[in-house]
Amino acid sequence: MSPTTDRTGLEGGVGRIPIMDVQPVVDGGRFPASCVEGETITVGANAFREGHDAMGVHAVLLGPDGAEQRVPLASVNPGLDLWEAEVRPDRIGHWSFRVEAFSAPYESWAHTAEVKIPAGIDVDLVCAEGAKVLARVLTEVEDGTRPRTDAPVVQAALDSLRAPGLPAAARVAPALAADLRALLALRPLREGVTVAGPYRLIVHRRRALYGSWYEFFPRSEGARFDPEQGWVSGTLRTAARSLERIARMGFDVAYLTPIHPIGTTFRKGRNNTLDPRPGDPGSPYAIGSPDGGHEAIHPDLGTLEDFDTFVGRARELGLEVALDIALQCSPDHPWVREHPEWFTVRADGTIAYAENPPKKYQDIYPLSFESDYEGLYAAIRDLLEHWVAHGVTLFRIDNPHTKPVRFWEELLAEFDEKHPEVVFLAEAFTRPTMMHTLGKVGYHQSYTYFTWRETAADLREYLEELVEAAPYMRPSFWPTTHDILTPFMTSGGRRAFALRAILAATLVPTWGIYSGYELVEDVPRPGAQEQIDNEKYEYRPRDFTGALTDGTSLEPLLSDLNRIRREHPALQTLRTIRFHETDDEQVLAFSKHLDAAASGTGALDTVLVISLTAHDRDAWTTVHLDLLALGLDPEEPVAFEVEDLLTGERFTWGPDPYVILSATDRPAHVLRIIHPEES
């Protein structure tokens, strides 16, 4: 990042026109800001000058192809100094932008003329000053910095200013006319141009921001109990059959927990016990056996060819495949024998098992980056390359916060360079600084604390925090995972599962569920906040069809949510979220609004969600809508139509609708605002 510069100021000083607090800039420019292609982001700065002369501010975006886009910023709080513009970088790659602030002599003159000419003050002097300004505009035409087409309008205005015989108002009229103003608004005459930047901006593909993920253990899909042989594992081929159902529910990403060979040394048994029974398949996160490590496929699941077939089928159905990468090894992993230097050997010759306090992972060794960073880096890069070559386009990275951040910075930069389409999701449930820094160094997405944010106030506060972090961290909301089943979920049954799905799917653009959510699997292992008979340690075939038939499945709701998300680009955004007040502290109201240009559909798109946050009570309450945030005109007598996208009902509402929510039947309204021009 270069300091603010101009021709007259001190190097690194504020420059002729101070430009402060440029956004989006991450840590003063140490890390690039990011967004996705087509996403509307706000470029802003506080820019000001001494005195009262007019000034202007531009943002200049430089695309990956070297093309420049100049966008004027508007003063958004007149009298104060904030200038903003919405920009929409339209292709992936490395962009940059700079902010230019300048004195605007034409605007200063126009203001003087508008005050003095009607009052008959200094008419000749004002006209002479105006003529000087317009003469400079013509000079720019002559030296080629302004198009020739500007000349006739400017010349005519100049001639008029120099015609003393005319009445004063007529004399200045062409110089204040709309056509000349428009031309000079587009290309202002600028003085004292001061530049801040350039600042880096990385544009990722859309899936980095928006997508619906479905997580499952492939070995459970098609697993069966055979009275003779015991449990028979599902395979990639049987799992591929589940893809149709996942696609039918509208998910975009099929996320597979690790698919590699599983060690037998210190294998875990059912319910996280340390004494497995014969036939227990072990945790798929205990990676590596004599059958291979992170590049191999568990023989029970099939072959690499089966994996390719699986990916091919997913693609046919419009799904991308995400793979779980857990950088750790079972004691049986080939790396343990081949690369003892990649593990920390203690004084007694043993290797300590991995931990993520307070959790203990007795069946795995952590990797150590201390003695052969280069070698380990190359091995990890190669294994990721291997899966990219086999069609994986997203990686869910297990516990990235237990590896050096510098390692991720280097690795993610390399992938960004070679495979900008590949998206990395950080599974770092840890301290905020670590989570934020992982985003800053290149992670595209992050798991979040959503799972533990339950009240309306907490959710609102958390979303506000996430929006602030949006230039470098994109949240992914999961109501449960294979490791997390909170008391809220275990105490609320179907009501809790429905409610949290609605919130996760509408609050942020990326959400995901862990298989079995449809069936409301809500029984915890005593003393733990995760499921009993957890699939991590055993096979878990499920009867999804039966649940659909008997009407207990949440599949219809999940399908509706994903459909609504697809049909409403507003729900594919994070930064647009606005909150509305409600008279019930357990009711959360928020909306997302896109104008016609930003929605990509040519029409406004506004979605308003009014949701319970508690699962054990109903609510009758008034909501106080911020009409501007909904794209409605607060000055007009307001009655507008809304359509509930979950039920199809229509209501005519005013600014303070009274709503009735029921934890059992209607935990939330997910509404489309029908704008007057549509009805």
Ligand SMILES: O=P(O)(O)O[C@H]1O[C@H](CO)[C@@H](O[C@H]2O[C@H](CO)[C@@H](O)[C@H](O)[C@H]2O)[C@H](O)[C@H]1O
């Ligand atoms: O540490 P987290 O809670 O973020 O969970 C993730 O990482 C764990 C370690 O990979 C993983 O834990 C599972 O696998 C371990 C290794 O086989 C095993 O010891 C644990 O009992 C088991 O829960 C967890 O699944 C993953 O999401």
